[in-house]
Amino acid sequence: MEILVISFTILYAILAWKRLDLATALLIVALPVYQIRFNILGLPSTLLEVMILVLFLAWFIKSWRNKELPLFNSKLKNIKSYPFSREIILLLVIAFIATAVTGFSNPAFGILKAYFIEPIMFFIVFVNVFKFKENRNKIFWALSISALVVSLVAIYQRITGNLMPAEWVDSGRITGVFNYPNAVGLYLGPIALILIGKLLISLRNIKYLILNIFLSVTIILSLISIYLAKSEGALIGIAAALFIFGLLYTKWSRRIVIGAVVISAIILSFNANLRNDVYKKVSLQDKDGQIRIQLWKETWGMLKDNKFILGAGLANYQNAIIPYHQSGIFIRNDDPEFDKMVRISLEYQQQVWQPLEIYLYPHNIILNFWSELGIAGVLLFIWIIGKYFIIGIRNNELGIMQREIILGLIGAMIVIAVHGLVDAPYFKNDLAVLFWILIAMIGIYNLDKQKSSEQSH
Numbered sequence: 001m002e003i004l005v006i007s008f009t010i011l012y013a014i015l016a017w018k019r020l021d022l023a024t025a026l027l028i029v030a031l032p033v034y035q036i037r038f039n040i041l042g043l044p045s046t047l048l049e050v051m052i053l054v055l056f057l058a059w060f061i062k063s064w065r066n067k068e069l070p071l072f073n074s075k076l077k078n079i080k081s082y083p084f085s086r087e088i089i090l091l092l093v094i095a096f097i098a099t100a101v102t103g104f105s106n107p108a109f110g111i112l113k114a115y116f117i118e119p120i121m122f123f124i125v126f127v128n129v130f131k132f133k134e135n136r137n138k139i140f141w142a143l144s145i146s147a148l149v150v151s152l153v154a155i156y157q158r159i160t161g162n163l164m165p166a167e168w169v170d171s172g173r174i175t176g177v178f179n180y181p182n183a184v185g186l187y188l189g190p191i192a193l194i195l196i197g198k199l200l201i202s203l204r205n206i207k208y209l210i211l212n213i214f215l216s217v218t219i220i221l222s223l224i225s226i227y228l229a230k231s232e233g234a235l236i237g238i239a240a241a242l243f244i245f246g247l248l249y250t251k252w253s254r255r256i257v258i259g260a261v262v263i264s265a266i267i268l269s270f271n272a273n274l275r276n277d278v279y280k281k282v283s284l285q286d287k288d289g290q291i292r293i294q295l296w297k298e299t300w301g302m303l304k305d306n307k308f309i310l311g312a313g314l315a316n317y318q319n320a321i322i323p324y325h326q327s328g329i330f331i332r333n334d335d336p337e338f339d340k341m342v343r344i345s346l347e348y349q350q351q352v353w354q355p356l357e358i359y360l361y362p363h364n365i366i367l368n369f370w371s372e373l374g375i376a377g378v379l380l381f382i383w384i385i386g387k388y389f390i391i392g393i394r395n396n397e398l399g400i401m402q403r404e405i406i407l408g409l410i411g412a413m414i415v416i417a418v419h420g421l422v423d424a425p426y427f428k429n430d431l432a433v434l435f436w437i438l439i440a441m442i443g444i445y446n447l448d449k450q451k452s453s454e455q456s457h
Contacts, residue, residue: 029142096112
């Protein structure tokens with residue numbers, strides 16, 4: 001393993017030095033390789049982290065040699081700040097404080113490094129490489145290849161039953177290249193929306209036939225994989241994103257969306273069982289929903305007790321929640337005598353009893369950031385996501401070139417936000433980098449708009 005990692009790192013460093021754009025694209029393809037873990041001088045690391053560090057170092061040295069770093073060349077003029085630069089600086093400060101809250105523990109430093117510092121390092125390289133329009137098709141090829149590989153593995157698991165983690169073999173769900181099913185939806189959901197936006201543009205030009213076919217296949221297989229993973233949060237997020245996409249895109253898409261909503265409402269009105277199932281899911285009255293509600297109650301109890309301002313600190317949620325954690329709950333069903341039976345029947349209690357584990361995170365995007373980064377951290381991320389949507393909507397209203405990509409980016413963040421209501425869409429190595437890829441993409445397209453406005457004046 002060590003020889004393979006060292007050999008790959010050397011080859012990747014050579015690629016980064018010679019072709020920074022291809023090395024950046026390859027890293028996007030390889031986002032799931034964070035699961036390849038090892039130690040460097042006794043410190044835990046992942047292959048994804050090594051790739052980010054090598055890529056950033058190659059970019060930094062090349063930029064310094066070419067005197068393109070403003071910090072080292074006062075003669076450079078008209079330097080535009082990075083998109084979201086103030087927010088990034090503030091986030092790093094807040095994340096460092098959250099590390100201090102836990103006494104600068106090794107796990108906290110690991111989270112600081114993997115989920116904040118390194119994704120932002122990649123963000124910097126990404127902006128510099130793809131600010132040039134001629135490089136940007138590589139983004140979509142890279143995302144598509146990565147999504148296709150994940151999808152093919154997922155579908156292979158479904159067909160053969162092979163390559164499945166042992167604990168999920170009999171679950172009826174697939175995991176793709178990941179360790180658990182929801183990771184498939186968390187990863188593929190946002191990517192699918194970006195690719196849909198790109199596909200709508202490339203369909204206009206026959207010379208992109210191969211790309212069109214590749215994107216179409218990837219999107220279809222990604223959606224199938226999310227369905228096979230039974231990642232309901234991702235499916236609902238995608239539905240919400242497509243709804244907004246359709247409303248904003250064209251008059252015809254708006255009519256199609258409204259028609260689909262009307263047809264869905266009619267079907268629900270005539271199908272009581274389906275309507276009841278949908279209501280339970282949306283109102284969180286099913287088993288998963290009740291577990292989530294209990295998890296949120298415990299988290300809120302912890303936060304309002306003595307961690308309202310600073311949160312629990314990075315990598316400290318599992319320790320902080322222990323005093324507030326219940327070992328299990330009784331899963332409520334449709335039995336009208338549920339409360340009575342739970343009180344008087346031990347056998348009934350055993351039937352509806354659900355043990356609860358202590359999760360890494362509260363499985364809610366607000367509570368996730370609050371518990372890790374404190375109230376300042378959650379407010380900052382609300383600001384970042386809100387600013388992202390505002391930039392996207394303004395660019396769409398202005399009718400800039402490639403508005404379908406902007407709509408795809410808006411849709412991707414909607415998937416993250418909606419799925420994030422019941423899951424953890426940021427605190428994972430690949431998802432943190434993917435989040436900052438979205439921020440970088442909306443940022444560079446906004447810079448295009450600004451340049452176009454300056455030139456017209």
